[in-house]
Amino acid sequence: MNIEVANFLREHKSQLLQDWMTAMKKLGDERSLNIISNDLFENTSHEFIEAAVSNIVDSEKEYQQRVERITERAVKIGWPLNFLLTGLSELKTMILNLMRQEKNYTSEETVELITEIDKWVAPMSTQIVESYSNNWEKTVSLQKVAL
Amino acid sequence: MNIEVANFLREHKSQLLQDWMTAMKKLGDERSLNIISNDLFENTSHEFIEAAVSNIVDSEKEYQQRVERITERAVKIGWPLNFLLTGLSELKTMILNLMRQEKNYTSEETVELITEIDKWVAPMSTQIVESYSNNWEKTVSLQKVAL
Known part of the structure; x- marks a missing residue:
C-alpha cells in the first residue's frame, strides 16, 4: 500500500498543490493570509507540499532538512502553528478523497490506506511542533539570559 | 453516526482510559513520564479523557473550560505539546479499532466513522495548540517588557 500512496x-503533486492552496485560502484566518503577498503564499505552499x-x-x-526549512520560513512569515497543522490534516483528507x-477500496483497504497516509504525515507533524516548541523555548531562554 | 460515536x-470511557494510559506509557519519552508521579499521571490522564x-x-x-484546565495542567507538569498531540492521535486510533x-462497517461507513472521530477530536487539538502558543507568546512578551 505504501508504494501505491x-x-x-x-x-x-501539482493537483494537490492547487487544491491545497484553494482549501487553505478558505480555511486561513486574516492573521495567516493577509500578512503575506500572493507570491510568497504560493512559494511557501509549494515548499510545504514538496517537503x-x-x-x-x-x-x-x-x-x-526540507521540513526544517519550511518550518523556519513559516515561523518567519508569521504563520501560526495551527495553520500548518490544519494544512497537514487538510492534505491527508484531500489525498484520501x-x-x-x-x-474502489474495501473497508479493510480503506483503513489500511488511512493508516498509511497517517503514518506518512505523522513525522512531519511531530517535527513541525518540535521546531515551533524549540523556537519558542530558545527565545524564552535567550530573553532570560538578557534579563 | 455522531450519536453512535x-x-x-x-x-x-473506563476502558479507553486504561488502554490510553498503557499506550502513552509505551509512547512517552523520559521527559514526559519520569517527571511526574504515577498518581499524577493517572489523574492527568483521567482529566484528559474526561475533557x-x-x-x-x-x-x-x-x-x-475542561480543555483549558487540562492544557494548563499539562504545561505546568511539563508535558511537551507533542506528547498531548500524540495522545489525541492515539485516542482516535483506539476508538476506531x-x-x-x-x-462490521462497510467502506463508506468506515470513512464516515473516521471523519466523525476526526471532527470530534479536531477542536480539542486546535485548542491545545492555541493554548500552548498563547502561553509561550505571553511569556515572550512579558519578558520583553521586563528587558
Whole structure:
C-alpha cells in the first residue's frame, strides 16, 4: 500500500498543490493570509507540499532538512502553528478523497490506506511542533539570559 | 453516526482510559513520564479523557473550560505539546479499532466513522495548540517588557 500512496503522490503533486492552496485560502484566518503577498503564499505552499512529498521520494536527511526549512520560513512569515497543522490534516483528507475517487477500496483497504497516509504525515507533524516548541523555548531562554 | 460515536464513548470511557494510559506509557519519552508521579499521571490522564469525551456530553462552554484546565495542567507538569498531540492521535486510533471490533462497517461507513472521530477530536487539538502558543507568546512578551 505504501508504494501505491507514494506513486499517487508523485503523479498528483501539482493537483494537490492547487487544491491545497484553494482549501487553505478558505480555511486561513486574516492573521495567516493577509500578512503575506500572493507570491510568497504560493512559494511557501509549494515548499510545504514538496517537503511533505519529500518523505517518500528523498533520503531521510534531505526530508528533515526540507521540513526544517519550511518550518523556519513559516515561523518567519508569521504563520501560526495551527495553520500548518490544519494544512497537514487538510492534505491527508484531500489525498484520501482523491485516491478513493480513482479506485474502489474495501473497508479493510480503506483503513489500511488511512493508516498509511497517517503514518506518512505523522513525522512531519511531530517535527513541525518540535521546531515551533524549540523556537519558542530558545527565545524564552535567550530573553532570560538578557534579563 | 455522531450519536453512535457519542454512545460508544460514554459506554467505553473506563476502558479507553486504561488502554490510553498503557499506550502513552509505551509512547512517552523520559521527559514526559519520569517527571511526574504515577498518581499524577493517572489523574492527568483521567482529566484528559474526561475533557475529550466532554465535547459530546457537556455544553460547549464546559467543554472549553475542561480543555483549558487540562492544557494548563499539562504545561505546568511539563508535558511537551507533542506528547498531548500524540495522545489525541492515539485516542482516535483506539476508538476506531474498538468500534470496528464490535461491528462490521462497510467502506463508506468506515470513512464516515473516521471523519466523525476526526471532527470530534479536531477542536480539542486546535485548542491545545492555541493554548500552548498563547502561553509561550505571553511569556515572550512579558519578558520583553521586563528587558
